[in-house]
Amino acid sequence: MKVVMVEPGQYARIEEMDTGLESLQKAVGGLIDCAYPWEEMVCIVCNDEGLLNGMPLNRNVENYQPIAGPFFVCGIEGEDFCSLTDEQAQRYQAMFHQPELFVPYKTGLMHLKYDDPNLPGVPDTLKKAYQERHGLPELGFCSVPNLNMIMLVKYGQTGYWPIEHFPEGMGAEEYADTLNQMIGVSKPQQTAMLYGSMFGWNIPAASPERYDENGKPKPHGQRRGNQER
Incomplete structure (x- = not known):
């Protein structure tokens, strides 16, 4: 049957799945449960014990709740699962297309959609967007020297969102x-994002090519690429 498969940290994809119980359980990593948000x-067919087993949060479902662990969206026919129509498959793939990150925030749990050009299934349009941003992502997290705080920064925007809730012992x-x-x-992107958010996105310091693998400035002779930004 045709489903939309959605895994943590991956782009959603349309695929064909066997309807046998063993295949369904394998897809979600354990016993299955169903949610009916629409x-x-x-x-949504998901892992029955995803939260209890500590599976990573996957996607936020509007007017419902975040789903932990892998899940898939399929059709219903009577008491059985069935294929999505082509229109449904495209619509639900678009709904859950981008992976999401969940971060504790002062107003509650923040869920952030993001793009990673290195993931399978990334659209060419997103790869092009990375090039237009000179290799910078849409968002990043920067630690503040001498302060036990993290800044969430977004490309093209000044300022930051403070992240102050950390996992125990971290x-x-x-x-x-x-x-x-x-x-x-x-690390080079992280450093470039920090300077871009503080001093502007068109300065040379906002280019990840200026930094080594540890996010430290390269000697002038090792810097490459277009620095006239």
Whole structure:
């Protein structure tokens, strides 16, 4: 049957799936459960114990709740699962297309859609957007020197959103690195995003090519690319 498969940290994709119970359980990583957030005859099939088993949060479902672990969207026919129509498959793939990151924030759980050009299934339009941003992502996390705080910064915007809730036993720098790794942001990109948010996005310091693999400035002779920004 035709479904939309949605996995944490991956782009949603349309695929064909066997309707046998073993195949369904394998797709979600365990016992299956169903959610019915929409009025049309479709459902979300997810892991029955995703939250209890500590599976990563996957996508936020509007007017419902975040789903933990992998899930798929399929049609319903009587008491059985069935294929989505072509129109439904395209619509639900678009709904869940981008991977999402969930971060505790002062107003509650923040869910952030992001793009990573290194993931399978990334559209060419998103690869082009990265090139137009001179290799910078849409968002990144920067630790603040001498302050136990993380700044969430977004490309093209000044200022930041403070992230002050960290996992137990983890400092700001380590947590920022962890979040950046989850969304495919490198150390050079992290440093460039920090300077861009503080001093402007067209300055040379907002280019990741100026920094080494640890996010430290390269010697002048090692810098490449267009620095006239």
